[in-house]
Amino acid sequence: MDNLTPSDLFSPSKARQQRAQAQDWAHIDSWLSYKYAGRTVPTFERNEETLKVLRELSMANERADEERAVLERVEREALKELDEVEKNEDDERILSTLEASLTPEGEQALDALASTAVALNAPTADAQTMAHILIQHTMTAQNLTNQLAHIQTLQNYLDKQQSLLRTQLDELQTNPAFATPSNLARQTTEQTRQVKHLRAKIREHEDKLSSLQSSQSRSMTPGSQHIGSPEAISEMLEQQKALNALREKVERLEREVDEFAGLPADREAAxxxxxxxxxxxxELRRRRDELFEGLVKR
Known part of the structure; x- marks a missing residue:
């Protein structure tokens, strides 16, 4: 309840959640105190994930305790029933007669068979039945051995990881490179001030841009408002091509007109x-031909 914020006081759902977490932590603390039996409980981080794991662990432990208590009660009742069974004198007499008739080796074999049947919890002393039970126990023991080896390997890995994490934690706590800068508060204040200043500048420029866009929209004619559209651009390109063709035609006519430069303006005089x-x-052509013929005769 110590980490309630002022906003939580006005939120019934958050307050209810905080109360439930406080009750869970109280139950966990009581359970850990009972389990450590007066010893100091190790310190750990108190967060929601840790609370969830400890709550599941306590519930599993309580279920295991209940199952063990039920098993012990059943065993006590079974022993009580065995003690209350009336002894048959004929069975004792037959057993005494049988033991007296056995050789020492036979008596040892009978004791071994009986001890084996009791140890295996076999319903009868049949050799085949006890063999099956013995095989089943051997398989169970082998499976448990494999599981213990796997758990031991996992435990060794977890120990190494824990040692590595403790080393890293000590490095984080003692290395000056990871220490909080002394001027952190001043840097945070300065950066906050710069952010506010930049936000004000951004709003100012956005207002100016909006004003320019509005004035530009008002100054544009209805025809020029769509000058940047794809249709207008395509039309401008077509007009530019037509203008270039017309310019080439004018230049060709000008060259043809230049050939008649120096002639009189009157048609007949021209x-x-x-x-x-x-x-x-x-005359020039005839003179040329004559010169050419004179050159050929030579």
Whole structure:
């Protein structure tokens, strides 16, 4: 009940759970005190897992005690019934006569057979029955021996693990590298302050971003609000292709127009000028041919 928090006082379920755990711990403490019979109970960590294990162990121990008590009561009643059985004088006389008639070796054999039947708890002294019982006892003893060897191996492993854990615990408790920093409280306070400051900055930037998005939405025209959509981007690409084709066509026409640079603006004057140039071109071709023929004759 010492670990109740203020919030638990207003929670009936938590308070009820705490009371149940306190009662379980009181029962465990009483049971351990009884089992250690005045000796000091070893210290252990008190948590829910430990409580669960100890509760199961105490319940198993109580069941074992009850079973042992029932077995002892049955044995006492059986012995009492055997003591109350009336002795038959004829049986005693026959047994005395039989013992007197036996040789020392026969008497030893009879004693051995009777002792074996009693030790094996056999219903009769039949040799085959006692042989089966003896085999069964041998198998049981072998199984118990194997189980004891397994338990011993497990115990050795647990002892090694316990020693290793104690060494690690001592290392954690004594090594300065695992000690709590002296300025831990100051570091925690500083980090908490930085976290609060960063959270305030984040909220401030989020507000600014929301304001910018709102102002941008208001300033955008209805047509431009969907400018970033896939359809708008595809349309822009098509328009860009058409514009490039038109630009190439204009450049080709400009090159063709450049070939007629220097001609008069009047159509008839331009045609006369072109005629003169064609006559001059013919003269140049004829002159070329003549020069070529002169070179061939040489």
């Amino acid at each position: 045609r006369k000028e072109v005629g003169k140039l064609e006559v001059k071109l013919d």
